Amino acid sequence: RRVEGGAWTYRSPTPAFDAIRDAVAFYPAPMDSCTVAGERVTPQPGGFYGGWITIDLVGPYKGEPGTMGW
Known part of the structure; x- marks a missing residue:
């Protein structure tokens, strides 16, 4: 359920x-x-996407140019 401010x-x-x-x-x-x-x-x-990227994560990440259709 969505609530105010983009949270759910x-x-x-x-x-x-x-x-x-x-x-x-x-x-x-x-x-x-x-x-x-x-x-x-x-x-x-x-x-x-609502992902949280930290130093421990390695891309590529969905949402970057060229990542459509994953």
Whole structure:
């Protein structure tokens, strides 16, 4: 369910994902800053995906030019 500001909740997840019930998820791009363990994340490119890219992740990432149709 979407809530204000591009965030959403998981009120009725499938049983395998019950641990995230009522958690709030959001896209990092519209925020002033988002961090993971003190590291500022880079939003996943393209504006459609909501991924959080950290130094530990290696691309290419969906959303960059040439990645349509993955």
